[in-house]
Amino acid sequence: MTSMETRTIAVLRRPRSRSRSILSSIWFALGFPFFLLVLWGVWATISPQKFFPSPITIFQAFIKTWIGPAFVDDVLPSLLRLAVGIVLSIVVGIVAGTVIGLVRWLRDLLEPVLEFFRAVPPPVLVPILMLIFGPGDATRVIVIVAGAVWPVLLNTIEGVRSTDSVMTETARSYALTRWERLRFLVLPAASPRIMTGVRQSLSVALILMVISEMFNNSSGLGYRITYFQTNYLIPEMWSGILLLGLVGVLLATIFGIVERRVLAWYHGIKEVERA
Amino acid sequence: MTTASAPVPRLRSRRQTHGLRKLLLGIVGIAGFLLTWELIPLAKIVSPEYLPPASTVLGVLVTEFMDLEFWRNVGRTMTTWGVGLLIATVAATAIGTIVGLVPALRRFTHTTVEFLRPIPSVALIPLAILMFGFQMPAALLIVVYASFWQVFVQVLYGVADVDTVARDTARSFGLTRAERFRNLVLPTALPYIMTGVRLGAAVALILTVTAELLIAVPGIGRIIVFARSAGDVPTVYAYVVVAGLLGLIVNLVFRLVERRVLSWHQSVRGEDPA
Amino acid sequence: MRDTLLEVENLKKVYESSTGDVEAIGDISFTMKRGELVCIVGPSGCGKTTLLKCISGLLTPTAGRVELDGVAVKSPPPNMALVFQEYGRSLYPWLTVRGNVELPLKHKVKSKEERQKLVEDALLAVGLDHAAGSYPWQLSGGMQQRVAIARAVAYQPEVLIMDEPFAAVDAQTRADLEDLVRSLHRERGMSLLFVTHDIDESVYLGERVIVLSKSPTWVQEDLAIDLPDERDQITTRAMPRFTELRTHVYEQIQRAKRGEAVRPGA
Numbered sequence: 001m002t003s004m005e006t007r008t009i010a011v012l013r014r015p016r017s018r019s020r021s022i023l024s025s026i027w028f029a030l031g032f033p034f035f036l037l038v039l040w041g042v043w044a045t046i047s048p049q050k051f052f053p054s055p056i057t058i059f060q061a062f063i064k065t066w067i068g069p070a071f072v073d074d075v076l077p078s079l080l081r082l083a084v085g086i087v088l089s090i091v092v093g094i095v096a097g098t099v100i101g102l103v104r105w106l107r108d109l110l111e112p113v114l115e116f117f118r119a120v121p122p123p124v125l126v127p128i129l130m131l132i133f134g135p136g137d138a139t140r141v142i143v144i145v146a147g148a149v150w151p152v153l154l155n156t157i158e159g160v161r162s163t164d165s166v167m168t169e170t171a172r173s174y175a176l177t178r179w180e181r182l183r184f185l186v187l188p189a190a191s192p193r194i195m196t197g198v199r200q201s202l203s204v205a206l207i208l209m210v211i212s213e214m215f216n217n218s219s220g221l222g223y224r225i226t227y228f229q230t231n232y233l234i235p236e237m238w239s240g241i242l243l244l245g246l247v248g249v250l251l252a253t254i255f256g257i258v259e260r261r262v263l264a265w266y267h268g269i270k271e272v273e274r275a
Numbered sequence: 276m277t278t279a280s281a282p283v284p285r286l287r288s289r290r291q292t293h294g295l296r297k298l299l300l301g302i303v304g305i306a307g308f309l310l311t312w313e314l315i316p317l318a319k320i321v322s323p324e325y326l327p328p329a330s331t332v333l334g335v336l337v338t339e340f341m342d343l344e345f346w347r348n349v350g351r352t353m354t355t356w357g358v359g360l361l362i363a364t365v366a367a368t369a370i371g372t373i374v375g376l377v378p379a380l381r382r383f384t385h386t387t388v389e390f391l392r393p394i395p396s397v398a399l400i401p402l403a404i405l406m407f408g409f410q411m412p413a414a415l416l417i418v419v420y421a422s423f424w425q426v427f428v429q430v431l432y433g434v435a436d437v438d439t440v441a442r443d444t445a446r447s448f449g450l451t452r453a454e455r456f457r458n459l460v461l462p463t464a465l466p467y468i469m470t471g472v473r474l475g476a477a478v479a480l481i482l483t484v485t486a487e488l489l490i491a492v493p494g495i496g497r498i499i500v501f502a503r504s505a506g507d508v509p510t511v512y513a514y515v516v517v518a519g520l521l522g523l524i525v526n527l528v529f530r531l532v533e534r535r536v537l538s539w540h541q542s543v544r545g546e547d548p549a
Numbered sequence: 550m551r552d553t554l555l556e557v558e559n560l561k562k563v564y565e566s567s568t569g570d571v572e573a574i575g576d577i578s579f580t581m582k583r584g585e586l587v588c589i590v591g592p593s594g595c596g597k598t599t600l601l602k603c604i605s606g607l608l609t610p611t612a613g614r615v616e617l618d619g620v621a622v623k624s625p626p627p628n629m630a631l632v633f634q635e636y637g638r639s640l641y642p643w644l645t646v647r648g649n650v651e652l653p654l655k656h657k658v659k660s661k662e663e664r665q666k667l668v669e670d671a672l673l674a675v676g677l678d679h680a681a682g683s684y685p686w687q688l689s690g691g692m693q694q695r696v697a698i699a700r701a702v703a704y705q706p707e708v709l710i711m712d713e714p715f716a717a718v719d720a721q722t723r724a725d726l727e728d729l730v731r732s733l734h735r736e737r738g739m740s741l742l743f744v745t746h747d748i749d750e751s752v753y754l755g756e757r758v759i760v761l762s763k764s765p766t767w768v769q770e771d772l773a774i775d776l777p778d779e780r781d782q783i784t785t786r787a788m789p790r791f792t793e794l795r796t797h798v799y800e801q802i803q804r805a806k807r808g809e810a811v812r813p814g815a
Contacts (some may be wrong), residue, residue, distance in 0.1 A: 032383045033390070051405045100393040108300035113308045119522030121481035123397075123488055124496070124515050127503045131325045138399075166638035173605055173631040174653035174704065175624070184652055188643040213401075214489060227399030237405075241398045248393025265643040269686045 058242065061235035066243055070224070078221040079247070082209045083136060085144025086134045089201055093149045094194060097156025098187070107157065118154060122147025125210045130215065140220075143212040148205040154199025159190030170187060192266050195259050202251050210244065221247075327509040335513040352483055352494035352521070355411055359418030360479045364472055367423050371430030376460070381431070392428070396421035396482055400489055411493070414486035421482045422475035428469070433467025434460060466537050473529040480525055484518050495521075554708055554740050555581040555604070560613035562599050573599040575765030577613070581708070586734050586741045588751035591761030591769075592806045597744045600766070601712045604742070605631050618707065629655065630701035632711040637695045640685040640700075646672070647681040650700045657704070671703035674736075675729060684745060689724030695729070702733060708740040709733075716746065724782050727754055731780060748802065752776075752795045753785060760801045770801050772815060 023066035037055045054063075066075065100107050122234035125146050133139040163186055171181050187194075213222030227233075260267065309329045316323035339345040374380045396417045403413035437460055445455050487496025495514055502510035560572040573596040591597055602608040604615050606625040615622040617629060626633075630653075633639040640649050646700050650668045658664050672678045675695040685693050694714060701709055711730070715723040727750060734741050745751050751758050752774060760770040774794060776785060783792055 028382045029386045033387050036387065040377065051402065066704060105300060108297045109304040109307070111304070112301040113304050116519050116523060119526060120515060120519035121484045121522065123481070123485040124499065124518050127499060127511060128515060131508065132321055164638050166633060166635050167641065169607055170631070170633065171637045173625045173626055173629075175656070176653065177656055180652070180655060184644070185641065188641070191643075203393065206393070207397050210395055210397050210487070211489070214397075217548075225398065225401055229404060232405075234405070235802055237401050241394070241402065244398040245390060245394040248395065249390055252389070252393045265686075268684060270641055272686050 034061065051234060053238065057235045058238045062239035062242055064122075065236050065239050074219050074224050075221055075243070077137075077219060078209060081141050081220075082144065082205060082247075085141045085148060085209065086202065086205045088141070088145045089148035089205065090152055090198055092145065093152025093197065093201070094156050096183070097153045097194075098160050100153075101157040101160030101190075102186070107161065114150075114154065114157075118150045122150075122208055126208075126211055126215055135218070140209070140212040144205050144208045147208045150199040151197040151200035151204065152194065153197075155193050155200075156190065159193030160186055162193075163189045192263055195263060199255055199259075202255055203248075206244075206248055206251065280367060324508065326510060331509045332512045332516065333364070335509045336516060339510075339517075348493070348495050348498055349517070349521070351411075352480075352487065352496070355414050355418060355475075355486075355492070355494060356479050356483045356525075359415050359483065360422055360472070363413075363419045363422035363475055363479065364426050366419075367426035367471070367475075368430055368468060371427045372434055372460075372464075375431045375434030381435075386428075392424050397485060403486075404490060409490050409492065413490050414483060414492040414494075416431070417486045418479050418482045422479040425475040425478050426471035429467040429471025429474070430464060433464030433471075436467070437463045461536055469533045469536060473526075473533055476525055476529050477522065480522055552582050553580050554583045554618060555742070556614070556616040557604060558614045558616075559655055560600070560603055560615065560641060561611045562596070562603055562608065563611045572765040574603070574610070576767045577761070579759055579768055579771060581740060581742060583707075584738050584740055584790065585756055586731075586743065586754060587757045587759060588755035589742065589744045589759045589761065590751045590802065591766065592763045592802055595761045595763050595805070596766045597761065598712055600761075601631070601710055601742075601744055602704045605629055605710055607631075619716060628707040630704045630706035630709050632694075632697050632701050632709065632714045634689070634713040634716050636714075636717070639697055640693060642684060642686050644684075645779075646661065646677065646683055646685060646688070646696050646699075647712075649685065649696060650703050653700060653704050667703045667705070667761065668699075671699040674702055674733065689722075690718050691726060694718060694726060698726075698729065698733075698740075702737070702739075706739075708742060709764045710742045710744075712744050713746060714743075715750070723750070729780065735778070748795055748798050749786070752791060752798060753780060753782075758794075758798055760798060761807065762805045772798065772801075 040052070041054045041056065043049075044052060044057075048054075100110060122143075126143050129143050129146060130139055133142055167185055168181075168191065171185050176184070209220075211220035212223075213220035214226050221240065221244065225237055225244070228237035228240060312326075312329040314328075315321055316326045316328045375386055399417060401419060403416045407413035408462065441459055441463075442455070445459050450458070474490075483494065484496045486492055487494040488499060489496075491497050491500055497519060499511055499514045502508075502514065555755070558578050560574055560577040561572070564571045564573055571664070579587075579601060589597060589600070599608065603610045604622065606615075606622045606629075609623075617626050620626070622629075639653070644652065647668055650671055651664055654664045654667060658667065671680065672681055674700060675698050677692060677695050677699060680688060680692065680696075688696070697714070715726050718726065730741065730743070731754060733739055743751070743754055745754075755774050757770045758770075758774060759768055760772065761767070762769040772794070775793070776788065776790060
């Protein structure tokens with residue numbers, strides 16, 4: 001293959017120095033965003049728009065608003081609720097998904113109902129849940145779980161039931177116990193699928209965290225952003241959006257790290273296949 | 276262990292029996308769910324004020340079905356959904372193809388995409404309200420922003436997934452850029468685009484209803500808001516059911532379309548949604 | 550200690566399908582003594598895999614009896630190990646080589662040190678002691694199949710069943726693996742039931758070759774291979790007796806394909 005070809009052809013290339021490759025990574029990573037920001041800044045200076053303040057203004061508002069008591073009062077509780085909601089969703093989703101996925105009649109019984117619930121837009125459940133469970137922190141966590149559990153649950157069911165038949169026969173031929181099969185075969189085999197579900201679950205959880213706070217007069221990141229908007233505090237509103245974006249990026253990064261660890265074997269296989 | 280002396284012809288094969296069983300169990304499941312829903316408020320586990328029994332809600336649903344205004348609202352929701360999805364798909368396919376085909380562009384925009392993508396569309400609602408007021412274009416902004424990423428990411432995957440052997444074959448036969456695009460890139464990317472549109476359609480519907488909920492744009496979501504402020508709880512539930520049914524139908528239709536269009540493709544690739 | 554290890558009597562398996570029932574195995578009977586290396590060959594589609602699955606307890610036969618060491622086989626017995634053809638799908642990619650070989654031992658051998666010893670011993674026997682920490686997908690096809698064999702060997706079965714294990718492996722590797730199987734058989738006295746479609750392989754490896762008819766399958770011939778115990782790829786395959794035997798088996802298979810052979814008795 002290609003590696004063999006380069007061995008037979010004399011390659012006269014100086015290995016790139018480390019500093020050059022780091023610089024090039026930075027250039028690629030930050031070049032375009034920086035360019036966009038400059039463009040925005042210039043446009044904002046030339047023709048100031050009411051709703052699009054210059055990046056510098058937004059940045060200043062960001063520092064003013066979020067570095068301080070607001071962080072502890074609003075952001076931290078929101079993030080805490082988000083974290084609890086995500087963890088609950090993942091645990092419930094995987095446990096329930098495994099049970100349902102493995103018991104065929106249960107799956108057949110529940111599948112239509114689950115499909116329906118999955119199709120209901122999660123934000124629509126918010127008024128209902130707030131009705132049943134009242135206002136308060138617990139409700140907001142329930143709202144997050146009510147939406148974020150579905151991707152994990154459904155992907156776990158799908159992953160658990162589609163275990164490779166040869167692998168299952170191998171396990172049976174060596175008389176592995178049920179627990180051994182679950183721990184060493186079914187769950188690892190389903191893990192790529194489950195991780196896909198977790199990734200989707202993260203985005204849903206973030207959306208629901210924001211929405212659950214927009215509804216009631218209380219506290220939290222979503223509430224703050226709405227407050228700024230209703231009071232025409234434009235740069236502050238933008239800074240809130242920016243913060244939300246950062247939270248989203250943070251979640252995605254954490255997920256990426258965890259996923260690379262858990263699915264190291266899976267990525268390994270894909271690389272070998274691609275070669 | 277049964278000892279069969281000669282092969283016995285079966286009235287119904289195993290597979291048909293299982294399919295029937297699955298259908299029956301599914302119906303039992305739905306029935307069981309409705310029954311539980313009926314019993315919980317009746318048994319006062321949750322107050323019927325907050326959780327009306329299934330029969331009440333279904334009654335409201337039937338009444339609504341016969342009301343022309345209901346269908347007008349469905350139409351409004353579906354219009355917002357359809358327009359938003361269309362704009363998102365066209366934009367995402369166009370931009371995605373260009374970015375996907377030029378590796379330099381891909382690397383340049385990578386961080387920007389990865390930063391913008393996780394931003395929840397609902398975070399832009401305050402901005403949308405400021406720009407467009409409490410009107411349909413505001414909802415459209417939210418819908419387009421969310422669906423765009425779904426399709427865009429899939430288009431990127433699809434354009435990048437061209438089989439290297441096929442590409443080398445095309446080049447060795449001297450196909451022009453345009454020919455290669457039409458005969459190689461497009462067919463490879465098509466399954467991905469279809470998956471992206473399907474995912475985008477689901478997201479678009481969710482966000483349409485959400486936007487109607489939060490911005491009070493005309494449509495199903497707004498009825499929920501009105502019903503809630505009027506304290507008409509059964510109607511709230513009825514419209515939640517409607518939203519779910521719409522989601523189911525949209526998903527079903529797109530899966531069917533996908534299977535039809537891609538019947539020549541041996542595998543349906545891309546990320547399968549929950 | 551009984552001399553007969555495996556007894557298969559009047560084995561029959563019928564599959565139900567939407568188009569009617571398919572009789573995969575009609576009537577198979579044979580026995581296998583302790584320490585024997587028996588090869589099974591037959592025309593394509595004659596139900597060799599079905600036969601192995603019935604013998605190993607993965608499938609319930611429609612009729613007939615399978616007994617391993619005097620005990621009826623109803624589910625995979627602990628003194629039997631199976632090596633599949635699809636090594637790529639039989640080894641678990643999330644476990645290392647060592648992890649894969651150790652997995653079946655976890656409920657059989659309680660002590661961790663004993664397990665480690667068995668694993669290392671098995672890997673050494675197949676020549677993979679240096680690859681214990683690698684993942685299966687990092688290894689070549691032949692090496693992966695060795696891992697599968699090591700896993701079976703570490704399990705310390707009384708009988709090792711192999712279902713066309715070298716069909717998906719290139720010719721040179723196949724020769725090495727064949728010799729590995731023979732050495733395992735001779736050094737460890739393992740009883741081996743080896744299914745293959747490769748006629749030369751069956752004669753080279755086996756002490757007995759069982760030829761199956763075409764569907765509905767029965768035992769067409771049970772041939773004793775009187776080649777010397779010490780075999781190697783070059784000399785044994787050049788022997789005139791080898792050629793005689795393989796020609797005979799080949800002819801039998803051809804007759805089986807044409808459905809010419811007459812079933813004795815019923």
